[in-house]
Amino acid sequence: HNNWHERWRGSICLAIEEPEKSVDEIERWAGHPYMSQILIKAGPRPSWGNPKYDAIWAAATKHDIPVSCHLSRSHYDELPMPPVG
Structure with missing residues (x-):
């Protein structure tokens, strides 16, 4: 009971x-079975x-691990996502 270890991911x-x-x-953790994504x-x-x-995106691609973004800001109008990258 309450043994969630196999279901938790980091x-x-x-x-x-x-x-x-x-x-x-990324190189240290990407192969770990309980790491499911990169968080920036x-x-x-x-x-x-x-x-x-570029080296970060290349390492993520090399290990086929998704990159996600945590939008923990109070002002979303300044996010670094211009239409041209």
Whole structure:
């Protein structure tokens, strides 16, 4: 009873302001059977399409792990999602 261990999944939480360290975390955890996604925050600057973050997207693609965004901000009008990346 109350043994939920096999059903719990975690997120690889990244501070993408430091792309190299973010890639290290992806490499460290992406193969873990209980990690189901990469989680980034909503407010990085520059926008997510900036080449600064290319290594993060490449590592996520390499491991076939989705990237999600937690929209935990009070002002959604400043999200880094311009129409051109």
